[in-house]
Amino acid sequence: MADWIAQLWGTLFNFDDYGALLLLLRNSILAGAVLGVVGGLVGYFVMHRDLAFAVHGISELSFAGASAALLFGANVVVGSLAGSLLAALLIGVLGTRARERNSVIGVVMPFGLGLGILFLALYQGRASNKFGLLTGQIVAVDSPELVVLLTVSAVVLVALAVLWRPLLFASVDEDVAAARGVPVRALSIAFLLLLGLATAVAIHILGALLVLSLLVTPAAAAMRVASSPPVVVSLSVLFALTAMVGGILLALGASIPISPYVTTISFLLYLGCRIVGARRRPRGARLHWAR
Amino acid sequence: MVIPSAGSPAPALELSAATLELGGRVLWRDLDLRLAPGEFLAVLGPNGAGKSSLLRAVLGQQPLASGAVRALGRPITRGREDIGYIPQQRLFDRDTALRTRDLVALGLDGTRFGPGWPSRGRRQAIDAALERTGLLDRSRAPLGLLSGGEQQRARISQALVSAPGLLLCDEPLLSLDLAHQRAVSDAIDGHRRETSAGVVMVTHDINPVLGLVDKVLYLAAGRHLVGPPTDVLRTEVLSDLYGTHVDVLNVHGRIVVVGPPSESGSP
Numbered sequence: 001m002a003d004w005i006a007q008l009w010g011t012l013f014n015f016d017d018y019g020a021l022l023l024l025l026r027n028s029i030l031a032g033a034v035l036g037v038v039g040g041l042v043g044y045f046v047m048h049r050d051l052a053f054a055v056h057g058i059s060e061l062s063f064a065g066a067s068a069a070l071l072f073g074a075n076v077v078v079g080s081l082a083g084s085l086l087a088a089l090l091i092g093v094l095g096t097r098a099r100e101r102n103s104v105i106g107v108v109m110p111f112g113l114g115l116g117i118l119f120l121a122l123y124q125g126r127a128s129n130k131f132g133l134l135t136g137q138i139v140a141v142d143s144p145e146l147v148v149l150l151t152v153s154a155v156v157l158v159a160l161a162v163l164w165r166p167l168l169f170a171s172v173d174e175d176v177a178a179a180r181g182v183p184v185r186a187l188s189i190a191f192l193l194l195l196g197l198a199t200a201v202a203i204h205i206l207g208a209l210l211v212l213s214l215l216v217t218p219a220a221a222a223m224r225v226a227s228s229p230p231v232v233v234s235l236s237v238l239f240a241l242t243a244m245v246g247g248i249l250l251a252l253g254a255s256i257p258i259s260p261y262v263t264t265i266s267f268l269l270y271l272g273c274r275i276v277g278a279r280r281r282p283r284g285a286r287l288h289w290a291r
Numbered sequence: 292m293v294i295p296s297a298g299s300p301a302p303a304l305e306l307s308a309a310t311l312e313l314g315g316r317v318l319w320r321d322l323d324l325r326l327a328p329g330e331f332l333a334v335l336g337p338n339g340a341g342k343s344s345l346l347r348a349v350l351g352q353q354p355l356a357s358g359a360v361r362a363l364g365r366p367i368t369r370g371r372e373d374i375g376y377i378p379q380q381r382l383f384d385r386d387t388a389l390r391t392r393d394l395v396a397l398g399l400d401g402t403r404f405g406p407g408w409p410s411r412g413r414r415q416a417i418d419a420a421l422e423r424t425g426l427l428d429r430s431r432a433p434l435g436l437l438s439g440g441e442q443q444r445a446r447i448s449q450a451l452v453s454a455p456g457l458l459l460c461d462e463p464l465l466s467l468d469l470a471h472q473r474a475v476s477d478a479i480d481g482h483r484r485e486t487s488a489g490v491v492m493v494t495h496d497i498n499p500v501l502g503l504v505d506k507v508l509y510l511a512a513g514r515h516l517v518g519p520p521t522d523v524l525r526t527e528v529l530s531d532l533y534g535t536h537v538d539v540l541n542v543h544g545r546i547v548v549v550g551p552p553s554e555s556g557s558p
Contacts, residue, residue: 047388162404169401172389175378176449179350179459180402181370223388227433232388 014253021252027146028205029248034153035202035214036244040237041160042198043219045191048171050098052216054091054192057105058199061087061112063208065200066133067119076133077148080200087112088196092189116208136207136259149201156197159190167191168229205244206259213263214240221270224277239269301364303328303457303489304349309358311344318344319515322358324508328456329487331480331503333494333520336510337551342493345510346459349491350376363456370402375455375488379462380443385435391445392417392430398449420452421445424478440471447478458482460492464499472499497524498545511551524548 022029046055065083069076090108095101120130128137160167169177170184171191178184195215202211218239222232247262304326311318318341326332334342347353349360351369360367362374375398383389395417400407407413421427424444429437437445443463450458458479464472480503483490492500497507497520507523509516511532516523523529524546526539538549 161406164406165397165401165403169397172383172387173394173397173401175381176376176398176446177401178352179376179378180372180398181351182402223386227388227390227393228431229389229393 012254012256013250016253018253025248025252027143029245031146031149031205032244032248033241034150035205036241037237038153038156038198039202039214039244040218040240041233042156042195043215043217043240044222044233044236045160045167045171046195046215047219047223048168049188049191051192051195052212053102053105055195055199055212055215057091057109057112058084058087058192058196059203059208059211060109060116062196062200062203063133064112064116064119066203066208067116067123067130070125070129070133071119071123077145077200077204080203081152081197083112084196084200085193088192089189092192096185096188132207132257133203134207134209135257136203136205136210136262137257145204149204152197152201156194156201159194163187163190206262207257210259210263213259213266214244217263217266217270218243221266221273224270224273239266243269300328300487302326302361303330303363304332304491305361307359309348309360310356311341311348311353312356313341313344313353317356317513319510319513322508322515324517326489326491326506328489329483330505331483331490331492331500332506332508333492333497333500333504334508334510335494335497340510340512342510343461345508346376346461346491346493349457349459350374372402372453373456375450375453375458377446377450377458377460377463380439380446380465380467382439383434383437383442387433387435389434390431391426391434391437391441391448392421394434394445395420395448395452398452416452417448420448423451423481424448425474440467440474443467443471444474444478447475451478451482454486455488456486457489458491460490462493462495464494464496476500476503501546520546 046052062080062084065086066076066080068074068083069079087108091101091104095104116133120133123130131137166177166182167187169180170182170187174184198215199211202214206214219232219236221239222235226232226235243262243266246265247258250261251258302325304324306322306324309322310320324332334345336342344353348355349362349367351367351371362371365371396407396413398420399413399416418427418430421430424447426441426444426448429441434442434445447463460479463475463479467475476499479490479492482488494500497504501520504520506517507520509523509529509532512534514532516528516532524539526537529539529548529551530536533551535551537551540547540549
């Protein structure tokens with residue numbers, strides 16, 4: 001029994017030659033850090049706009065795009081970007097109301113996932129390439145890929161900074177924002193496209209199935225413990241960074257994909273925030289609030 | 292067209308021969324209305340008479356079939372900073388990650404690009420708007436934990452923070468208790484008196500604001516009437532408007548309209 005546990009521990013955490021590995025995988029760590037910042041910021045609006053399900057839908061189409069690229073020998077990042085943006089446009093144009101949007105996502109998502117699985121089944125190359133798209137991988141970040149990831153991330157960050165206030169206005173208070181001349185419909189589609197870019201970047205490290213842990217969980221955790229926008233945004237970025245970089249550092253020596261480490265850290269942070277938040281907002285507050 | 296000058300300030304709101312159609316149906320036709328600065332207009336009428344559509348037309352969200360609207364001396368465009376808007380009450384979700392003052396801040400500069408940095412002037416403007424509705428002590432409370440009445444007062448602060456010269460309110464008193472109705476109408480009236488802002492309030496019940504109202508616009512059956520409340524809210528006048536007999540009763544100082552088609556109760 002003790003042997004078995006020691007063996008499992010050795011599989012999960014292996015810090016032999018850690019210094020050399022750090023040096024070798026510094027690109028992955030850099031990509032993880034940038035992705036943490038992007039995820040924490042995008043997640044803030046995903047939560048305000050109630051788009052968690054859309055994240056999942058977009059990531060499955062992004063996966064389909066990436067596996068098509070793998071099959072046809074095209075650039076995988078370009079493939080995932082194409083899939084993401086197509087999904088974002090579909091959801092943005094067809095789903096104006098929340099209910100309608102969810103059914104569009106529910107229809108598009110399994111179709112995307114099915115296509116992706118078809119392309120992967122036809123693909124004759126290395127099996128780890130296939131698995132990596134679904135569950136993420138640490139070695140996938142080679143330098144040309146890194147440049148694309150950093151560029152796309154920069155585009156998302158700059159666009160978010162510029163659109164910040166009108167996007168927040170449209171997200172939390174749509175009627176008044178529209179009355180004050182904020183183009184709420186255009187912003188809705190613009191944000192979905194940004195979300196598509198962030199998702200396409202994230203699936204290369206985290207995998208299509210697990211991007212929610214970056215684009216939803218950190219912001220959701222932050223919102224349990226704070227309501228001041230600067231505090232929520234800072235915490236969200238901090239949580240996402242901790243999960244991404246922490247996950248990569250823990251996973252470095254192990255032969256397991258990084259996503260379980262990232263999702264676990266992310267989840268534990270959320271759990272902690274729920275416990276702290278439950279004290280902060282007592283249940284009795286509901287009575288006071290009810291009409 | 293009158294050119295506004297210092298001696299004669301432009302009307303807060305001016306509709307000339309305005310006609311509004313929605314889905315091929317004429318809601319109101321040839322509406323002429325002039326609201327001087329500091330005047331309070333109550334818009335009354337049954338559901339579907341085009342009361343909220345009037346506000347949408349003034350906000351530039353609903354084009355007129357014909358005629359013209361001008362606010363504060365300028366034609367309507369979308370996103371006018373000098374027009375404030377208070378929507379029908381819709382409660383914020385309990386988990387909304389926003390404080391009371393953040394909602395007010397969106398009213399101040401939420402339409403501008405960039406993340407927005409804190410400044411002394413910004414903070415003071417937000418505090419002053421919260422003071423106006425008596426919400427300053429709830430400034431940092433999570434919005435979702437405010438009571439319905441407090442949330443509506445926060446909305447008033449949000450609309451007042453940009454010091455609008457024309458304030459449009461869509462049923463702002465709906466489902467509020469008497470104390471909150473009082474707080475909301477006092478805040479709106481205070482702003483009107485201090486800044487000579489025009490106020491347009493859509494309401495199904497004129498009684499809470501009867502003492503403040505200068506003019507009434509009554510929309511019904513594709514027709515309309517404009518005038519002081521004592522001229523419009525009369526049995527023979529409303530009977531003529533509806534084309535059927537209705538009674539306007541004065542019950543202990545409250546005005547009640549009885550018997551209009553598709554509606555009963557208060558005007």
